[in-house]
Amino acid sequence: MIDKSKVTLKDIAKELGISVSTASRALKAHPDIAKETVRAVKELAEKYQYVPNSLAISFRKKKTFNIGLVVPEIVHHFFSNIISGAIATANQSGYNVMVSQSNDVLQDEKAAVNAMLHSGVDGLLISISNETVLGEHIQELMHAGKPVVQMDKVTDHLKTPQVIVDDFDGAYQAVQHLIQNGYRKIAHFRGRPIVKNANQRYFGYLQALKDAGITPEKDWVKHCVQINEAEGYRFAKELLEGPNPPDAFFCITDLVALGVLRYLKEQKIEVPGEVGLMGFSNWKLAEISSPALSTVDQHGYEIGVRATQMLLDSLAGASISSDAITEIKTNLVIRESSGRKKVQQQTQEALVGNN
């Protein structure tokens, strides 16, 4: 019942009494081959459902039509979107995608990258772990002639094209939006300083304040150790119970923002109105929460698409300059949590000229 026996060129050649080389050429209608022979070979190939052995092709051409994809976490809205976009794009061009994750652990990332190198991927898409700095393991792969494209979490130590989120601009817009809605005492719960994205968002936050003539308040910037809901809750409580409470929060991620929101709701603080809130990433969570969370969409799917296109182009022979940086613009997703601040006496004048 089992039909392991795949038809090979040899089988076809033998049945037709011709050589394997002729059969091979006939299948691609080489001009050297008589039309009649071509016809006969193609007919038999059709009849036997001949499919060239891809392993043999890979071996000979030194090309597998597989690309590798390594991200810190698969179970993560943003990254799974990247994966989805990458796979869709790769599949369209006849490539398959091998996926692995680093769990933000350098050792795991090395293992994953090595596994991919040895399994013979043609190229690699990677979003590096928080622990990765130099990326020698990735260098090694590049030395083997495999093109690499970095996505989102990148390091400049690797001379590869990058497809990244414009975190700076995303943060800038988010904070600007809060300001335009009347909030001026804006806190920021940021990520770890070794993560470039976290810094960019922080800088965007600062710039937006600066451009609005607002002096940033050191105490309102908190470093999240964990990026989770509890952390948002903790810092919100700390600041709002303190002597100098802010009137808005811009959080590194939606999850943190929802922690803030939980505290605000517990304290029966009106959101929006008394306090404004912005997240980042546009998780499903943000859409469902109540009030619905305003946030910044990073277009993960598109990042996957663009990065894969670059990789495929470079695989197709295009010479992509190794310092090409593609910045994908974010867009503001304005829902409820960032709505207009209720005007009170002491802030009324601050609103003049804004809209």
Next chain:
Amino acid sequence: MIDKSKVTLKDIAKELGISVSTASRALKAHPDIAKETVRAVKELAEKYQYVPNSLAISFRKKKTFNIGLVVPEIVHHFFSNIISGAIATANQSGYNVMVSQSNDVLQDEKAAVNAMLHSGVDGLLISISNETVLGEHIQELMHAGKPVVQMDKVTDHLKTPQVIVDDFDGAYQAVQHLIQNGYRKIAHFRGRPIVKNANQRYFGYLQALKDAGITPEKDWVKHCVQINEAEGYRFAKELLEGPNPPDAFFCITDLVALGVLRYLKEQKIEVPGEVGLMGFSNWKLAEISSPALSTVDQHGYEIGVRATQMLLDSLAGASISSDAITEIKTNLVIRESSGRKKVQQQTQEALVGNN
């Protein structure tokens, strides 16, 4: 700078003035080879960082150490957990995983499965699309001698091992839990009847009612056309505005439950207390919502792990009976939304004997 030139056995053999075959045997310390030769070869291999060409090995052994994984959706909490578990398990055994998605479209699934077949995976893990019935494309792969394991969304038309969620029991427990907390008028927003999982959950719901001596009410079972938040909202509104409102909702998925919750909050209906609510799947959403949503965890990661283990075993030569069904038990995640019903006169007697 680029070092495409990989060292081959031939290089090593030439440098040592021995034959390729000797070099090959030396590397695996074949008893025929003199210790001295073995030493020399291993030393040189080390020096040149010789790595056997995996493409050549694959070609010769007809084995790629790649497995395929096809799910309906990558960007989905449950499936991305499956993927994560599968990859972790496969990697541990030196396998890489090629991932693709069907988008619940049969054509896409066929394309994905064919792509994997042709790229030479050793086996396949699949969660079929809603449109897949017979799965001839998967049959084809099985005929080519590739083992297949089905996960979660399965069809009995394919004679493969299955690793599935015990949806019946999960639903049973969820509904039982609502009953134990005093709810008796329990509605169910179910999924499409062609999806086996949806039916199992429905049957579990019915059984739990029956075992508690509750007669199911036809009108309280609604078929979700889309599995989304709006659908939950819509049906909740319809039932609660109707003449015979239920006092609890068991939903096919957390997302639908959150739609219900939104309506309940809008109507200032107390949750829990007046109305109890259970979701299914344990998305991140459920944890964050307020009140936090009680739900059923499906252990996606473990499903990925178990299915992959079966596939690897069968790849390692173990004969897995083709009708082996591994049912992964769910577990109840009791949070807030299913809390005890407030006792009112007309239902008080119904609670006697329950706890």
Next chain:
DNA sequence: TAAAATACTGCAATCGATTGCGGAATCGGT
């Protein structure tokens, strides 16, 4: 000392498809 056993090593085929090159057959031209 010759024969047999032992210890090493290499030749060549194999996996399946591709391709440079040379050879055979047919045809046309003179």
Next chain:
DNA sequence: ACCGATTCCGCAATCGATTGCAGTATTTTA
């Protein structure tokens, strides 16, 4: 009838690693 051109096809090498088998030393045994 002979020679060059054209048409069509196959041999053999190649990719890199593996392995059955045969062959050559070297040592042991009788």
